[in-house]
Amino acid sequence: AQSVAQPEDQVNVAEGNPLTVKCTYSVSGNPYLFWYVQYPNRGLQFLLKYITGDNLVKGSYGFEAEFNKSQTSFHLKKPSALVSDSALYFCAVRVTGANNLFFGTGTRLTVIP
């Protein structure tokens, strides 16, 4: 069975500080890992993905994520948070051969001016 855990419902960070949004996963095969962002009253937007290769993945808007196989984690990071980064962030996983994504429950990021 596939599952994704986002242990923090809410993350608050001061503008200009680094941010981390945590994600761990459990799959029975090789994972495809994704981060999506959702702004109020909008659909989800793709941020970045890990399929294979370099464990550090860079994505949109200055975000990056590190794939850690031994810890089964895929934490989202950004060196310097902006107020405009405030949104709901979802981690998702798919395994090879599967047709759909499994999503975590989401983490609400608030960047405080």
Place this chain on the structure above:
Amino acid sequence: NAGVTQTPKFRILKIGQSMTLQCAQDMNHNYMYWYRQDPGMGLKLIYYSVGAGITDKGEVPNGYNVSRSTTEDFPLRLELAAPSQTSVYFCASRNTGGENIQYFGAGTRLSVL
């Protein structure tokens, strides 16, 4: 490029009424998905389709039906609306192979009273 278009944006139904949520994509994607989003629960897959004429159940299909007569359209049908179907519904699509990225519509907010 419109991407994934969902209509209506909002709807209020009475218990027992029926309705169809529309979803259309103009990216010639083979895969299409319907999710529901409930607070604190992330996204749950209702149904998906891997191409015209082919549909399959996701995690929470009860109370819903779908059809896929064309590549572009993937409507979701609620036959006998129940309060438990109050949710925000998202349609998504992706291409076969390629980058494995799902593209989402803006959502339909449904209340069943």
